Amino acid sequence: xxxxxxxxxxxxxxxxxxxxxxxxxxxxxxxxxxxxxxxxxxxxxxxxxxxxxxxxxxxxxxxxxxxxxxxxxxxxxxxxxxxxxxxxxxxxxxxxxxxxxxxxxxxxxxxxxxxxxxxxxxxxxxxxxxxxxxxxxxxxxxxxxxxxxxxxxxxxxxxxxxxxxxxxxxxxxxxxxxxxxxxxxxxxxxxxxxxxxxxxxxxxxxxxxxxxxxxxxxxxxxxxxxxxxxxxxxxxxxxxxxxxxxxxxxxxxxxxxxxxxxxxxxxxxxxxxxxxxxxxxxxxxxxxxxxxxxxxxxxxxxxxxxxxxxxxxxxxxxxxxxxxxxxxxxxxxxxxxxxxxxxxxxxxxxxxxxxxxxxxxxxxxxxxxxxxxxxxxxxxxxxxxxxxxxxxxxxxxxxxxxxxxxxxxxxxxxxxxxxxxxxxxxxxxxxxxxxxxxxxxxxxxxxxxxxxxxxxx
Amino acid sequence: xxxxxxxxxxxxxxxxxxxxxxxxxxxxxxxxxxxxxxxxxxxxxxxxxxxxxxxxxxxxxxxxxxxxxxxxxxxxxxxxxxxxxxxxxxxxxxxxxxxxxxxxxxxxxxxxxxxxxxxxxxxxxxxxxxxxxxxxxxxxxxxxxxxxxxxxxxxxxxxxxxxxxxxxxxxxxxxxxxxxxxxxxxxxxxxxxxxxxxxxxxxxxxxxxxxxxxxxxxxxxxxxxxxxxxxxxxxxxxxxxxxxxxxxxxxxxxxxxxxxxxxxxxxxxxxxxxxxxxxxxx
Ligand code: HEM
Numbered sequence: 040x041x042x043x044x045x046x047x048x049x050x051x052x053x054x055x056x057x058x059x060x061x062x063x064x065x066x067x068x069x070x071x072x073x074x075x076x077x078x079x080x081x082x083x084x085x086x087x088x089x090x091x092x093x094x095x096x097x098x099x100x101x102x103x104x105x106x107x108x109x110x111x112x113x114x115x116x117x118x119x120x121x122x123x124x125x126x127x128x129x130x131x132x133x134x135x136x137x138x139x140x141x142x143x144x145x146x147x148x149x150x151x152x153x154x155x156x157x158x159x160x161x162x163x164x165x166x167x168x169x170x171x172x173x174x175x176x177x178x179x180x181x182x183x184x185x186x187x188x189x190x191x192x193x194x195x196x197x198x199x200x201x202x203x204x205x206x207x208x209x210x211x212x213x214x215x216x217x218x219x220x221x222x223x224x225x226x227x228x229x230x231x232x233x234x235x236x237x238x239x240x241x242x243x244x245x246x247x248x249x250x251x252x253x254x255x256x257x258x259x260x261x262x263x264x265x266x267x268x269x270x271x272x273x274x275x276x277x278x279x280x281x282x283x284x285x286x287x288x289x290x291x292x293x294x295x296x297x298x299x300x301x302x303x304x305x306x307x308x309x310x311x312x313x314x315x316x317x318x319x320x321x322x323x324x325x326x327x328x329x330x331x332x333x334x335x336x337x338x339x340x341x342x343x344x345x346x347x348x349x350x351x352x353x354x355x356x357x358x359x360x361x362x363x364x365x366x367x368x369x370x371x372x373x374x375x376x377x378x379x380x381x382x383x384x385x386x387x388x389x390x391x392x393x394x395x396x397x398x399x400x401x402x403x404x405x406x407x408x409x410x411x412x413x414x415x416x417x418x419x420x421x422x423x424x425x426x427x428x429x430x431x432x433x434x435x436x437x438x439x440x441x442x443x444x445x446x447x448x449x450x451x452x453x454x455x456x457x458x459x460x461x462x463x464x465x466x467x468x469x470x471x472x473x474x475x476x477x478x479x480x481x482x483x484x485x486x487x488x489x490x491x492x493x494x495x496x
Numbered sequence: 497x498x499x500x501x502x503x504x505x506x507x508x509x510x511x512x513x514x515x516x517x518x519x520x521x522x523x524x525x526x527x528x529x530x531x532x533x534x535x536x537x538x539x540x541x542x543x544x545x546x547x548x549x550x551x552x553x554x555x556x557x558x559x560x561x562x563x564x565x566x567x568x569x570x571x572x573x574x575x576x577x578x579x580x581x582x583x584x585x586x587x588x589x590x591x592x593x594x595x596x597x598x599x600x601x602x603x604x605x606x607x608x609x610x611x612x613x614x615x616x617x618x619x620x621x622x623x624x625x626x627x628x629x630x631x632x633x634x635x636x637x638x639x640x641x642x643x644x645x646x647x648x649x650x651x652x653x654x655x656x657x658x659x660x661x662x663x664x665x666x667x668x669x670x671x672x673x674x675x676x677x678x679x680x681x682x683x684x685x686x687x688x689x690x691x692x693x694x695x696x697x698x699x700x701x702x703x704x705x706x707x708x709x710x711x712x713x714x715x716x717x718x719x720x721x722x723x724x725x726x727x728x729x730x731x732x733x734x735x736x737x738x739x740x741x742x743x744x745x746x747x748x749x750x751x752x753x754x755x756x757x758x759x760x761x762x763x764x765x766x767x768x769x770x771x772x773x774x775x776x777x778x
Contacts, residue, residue, distance in 0.1 A: 424710035
């Protein structure tokens with residue numbers, strides 16, 4: 040009793056998970072819910088949603104994880120259900136497809152042949168040499184369709200069958216499996232890969248990428264080798280639109296330069312499974328500041344933006360607050376000068392070639408911007424994704440599957456011949472499940488060929 | 497006036513408008529000669545458009561930053577219109593039914609009118625920014641638009657089906673000229689299949705391109721997501737038809753809904769959602 044209950048229940052479960060109704064339901068639900076994330080701004084701070092949508096919707100958004108819809112528990116749950124649906128459905132249909140695949144189409148009689156969608160029939164009496172006609176017919180048939188199976192004693196005649204494209208029944212399995220392969224690749228990538236950024240000044244190197252998590256915390260991810268940016272170049276069109284971003288990179292592994300490559304957008308560099316993509320750039324100024332103290336001593340400092348330098352003997356700190364590449368044709372910088380403890384200081388604008396005097400309580404200094412050069416800082420996207428090739432494999436399988444499912448049909452052509460002294464009777468029948476038009480053309484060609492052959496006699 | 501490619505392309509709008517009118521006349525008066533004229537005008541428009549696209553390509557080289565004319569909204573609309581006509585002409589050749597023209601050429605005409613005359617659409621040739629400098633982009637645009645154009649034609653079949661289905665059986669002279677319901681159903685199915693195949697390849701080539709440019713093959717941005725939504729709609733149509741035996745009217749509705757989703761993927765995301773986003777961000 041109990042096992043039976045269990046079985047009937049489990050069969051309900053199996054039926055539920057294998058049903059195409061569920062698949063259609065999921066297609067529609069996924070289509071509808073996917074809209075949410077395209078309308079509601081994603082991955083903003085929780086505060087943003089509170090401010091824009093009010094406390095009620097804020098709670099909905101927070102509880103349903105709508106601020107990151109496509110990684111919400113329920114969305115991933117729908118995807119998981121979808122996968123289960125696909126797996127169960129595929130397994131459940133296997134025996135059915137196997138039967139379809141193994142089925143023989145040689146067991147048809149004359150009447151059944153005449154019930155095929157395509158058919159033609161000839162009856163020719165007083166044929167001089169029926170045996171010769173028969174072998175000619177067979178030769179014609181073979182020429183069009185390849186080597187046929189044959190069987191005798193079918194309603195007193197012989198049946199030939201050319202059975203092609205049977206394997207196309209497996210095409211839909213390729214498509215369905217490919218979806219799972221793509222999911223597998225995406226999951227593998229999200230668990231074993233990482234994504235980060237690197238900003239590198241020309242001439243600088245680094246051995247790690249930087250990742251910012253959702254709380255704004257910065258995490259360093261070691262690369263396992265060193266990446267150096269030798270040079271960065273940016274070109275513009277006359278209209279001012281960017282034309283080219285290019286970084287000359289070197290990989291240094293175990294203290295040795297092992298690889299050198301220039302990358303541009305759309306042409307990244309991969310080393311040991313980690314790929315570097317050109318994504319942005321910044322220009323960073325290198326400023327040379329000369330300081331002259333009131334006693335005539337001089338000191339030069341090389342600084343970049345937001346950088347600071349010291350003149351220890353004079354207990355003076357100089358920092359760059361802001362840099363403008365072009366003020367009335369010359370570079371300019373806003374510079375702070377003061378004691379290192381940060382008390383007692385002043386900020387002034389320095390224009391290249393124009394000195395400025397800064398009076399601190401204890402002493403006065405003359406500051407001058409000697410030169411300003413811009414250096415580039417390349418912005419790289421860094422990614423390791425061991426699953427990506429599995430995703431591409433899945434995509435390839437899917438496209439091949441589509442080709443088979445949509446355009447390869449199971450094409451069957453039968454030829455039945457009965458010879459009876461000087462009478463020869465012929466039936467040609469055909470059936471396909473796809474591309475009916477082109478199959479009809481083929482059928483007509485065979486039919487015409489038989490027409491002319493039998494007509495000749 | 498300087499004979500530029502955008503001038504020639506804007507003229508094709510009127511040629512396709514003419515073709516639409518002639519196909520409509522053919523539908524009403526059923527004169528074989530009018531039908532043939534419809535085909536001639538359509539083919540002429542198609543040739544003109546092909547020349548226009550070729551010229552635009554050539555002009556881009558003369559301006560010093562040559563690239564295939566598939567890189568902005570204007571160029572993609574022109575290409576959409578071009579492929580729609582191409583798909584339609586293949587269908588006309590295969591079915592020998594010219595009434596379909598009255599339902600297919602308007603899509604091409606509207607796309608060209610929008611491209612040429614809307615203030616939202618820039619028709620100047622622009623150089624390619626670094627992210628667009630990829631052969632995958634060309635593959636992506638061509639495959640997506642093969643899909644979109646097939647869906648446009650499938651939508652035309654859906655409308656024809658509903659026009660036919662809404663009227664009482666063989667009630668009117670106009671309805672009788674449409675292909676039979678069975679044939680429309682089959683045509684709808686075939687074009688959806690063709691479109692689905694190319695949309696799939698389009699999404700894949702887009703993913704390959706994104707992966708090469710940014711290292712992410714899928715980032716759930718609104719455009720990507722909407723193409724997936726569109727894909728789900730047509731997957732519904734295929735499964736419902738194949739496995740649950742839906743046909744005719746239901747599939748006709750799905751093919752129209754699907755095309756609305758295509759249009760939204762194409763324009764809505766640019767004009768409506770980006771607006772929403774910028775509103776949300778302000
Ligand atoms: C993204 C996911 C899917 C894609 C792209 C897909 C694609 C396809 C395609 C193209 C066909 C062939 C239709 C035709 O010949 O007209 C098909 C058939 C089918 N699909 Fe799916 N499908 C998906 C998911 C599913 C799921 C979740 C189920 C679960 C029940 C399912 C069940 C079936 C069945 C039973 C058939 C008929 C198989 C046969 O030819 O015997 N599919 N699918």
